[in-house]
Amino acid sequence: VNHFFSNLGICLNFIWVFVFIRGLKTEREFIIIVCYLELVNQMFLSLRVAIVMLVGFAVAKTLNFSHSYWILLTILVISKPGFSLTKERNYQRLIGTIAGALVGICVLIYVKDKNTLFFILLICMIGCFSFQRKNYVISVLFMTPYILVLFDFLGMGGISVAQERIYDTLIGSGIALLGSYSLFPNWEHEKLKETMIGMLKANMNYFEQVTFLYTEQVKDYTNYKVARKEVYVTTANLASLFQRMFSEPKSKQVLMKELHQFTALNHLLSSYIATLSLYYKEHSFVYINIEDLKPISNNTVYLLNLSAETLYKNTDTVNNVPLIRRNMNDNNSTDTGEIIIAEQFDLIQKVAYDIYKLSEKIKL
Incomplete structure (x- = not known):
């Protein structure tokens, strides 16, 4: 009572x-x-x-x-x-x-x-x-x-x-x-857009913080640790939401295939970013020719931000966003570390591009 x-x-x-x-x-x-x-x-x-x-x-x-x-x-x-x-x-x-x-x-x-x-x-x-x-x-x-x-x-x-x-x-x-x-049902797909956008923004912030490790003399790692923690939390939230949708009626299970792809791509993206941070921790590496990677880094952030906007606005507008490729002939670096890091930045940009193309197909 x-x-x-x-x-x-x-x-x-x-x-x-x-x-x-x-x-x-x-x-x-x-x-x-x-x-x-x-x-x-x-x-x-x-x-x-x-x-x-x-x-x-x-x-x-x-x-x-x-x-x-x-x-x-x-x-x-x-x-x-x-x-x-x-x-x-x-x-x-x-x-x-x-x-x-x-x-x-x-x-x-x-x-x-x-x-x-x-x-x-x-x-x-x-x-x-x-x-x-x-x-x-x-x-x-x-x-x-x-x-x-x-x-x-x-x-x-x-x-x-x-x-x-x-x-x-x-x-x-x-x-x-x-x-x-x-009576006032609360379905998981109603929280799907917010959770997916949160996942994208967390990965974008995480990538920016890891990029700062290579471009600046970072002494305070608080922002990096907070960004990493946010990725863990949002990844767990998206995965648990995906699992809970399986126990709901079939009529309420929307975009299951796309959601699975989105979850896998974001998990792949965060693992690539974590590889960058791990390499920095093990070698305390500072990228000398960072200007060569800034276009790729900026385009990666732009792709993730555009993916979040596409999910939020839910529009049919298709933007022609190209992949920025490094000119291998102009790459004068012979340092193995710089080559590995540059390739990792390329991989991250490609995954961000795949996420953007998938976001265009998702209508919430």
């Missing part, structure tokens, strides 16, 4: 802000309210959970089970912001509950000694809370026998309680999954 009124309060608060925004006069006030409205996803999640909880409450009252509140608990635990996360937690809850109920029934049938039952109760309780954050299936697997043995100690039945818990879990899981699909 408290959770329901908390969600309802968030919804009413959002409505109040929407009404209040009409009276704003200055740009600063508008920016403050816009930052507040970034909680819109949380508002829709709260509203969905509140509605689904009401449906679950009505179903529980209709069925008149002895422990019908388990339906509400199941809905509350399973409901997540995205459909894929709700579906995953749904499977985990069902598998853990059914398997745990079978284990609990076997324990109650074959174990009659109260001391042994109490020891099993303690083991299940410890296992339940120990795995709650690490492995939810195992946590529920321990939780169900723990509840069944506890109810047996209280004299409230054993096998009948196990059956009711399975029924309540099935009902609650079905209601939560249906609500996640039909």
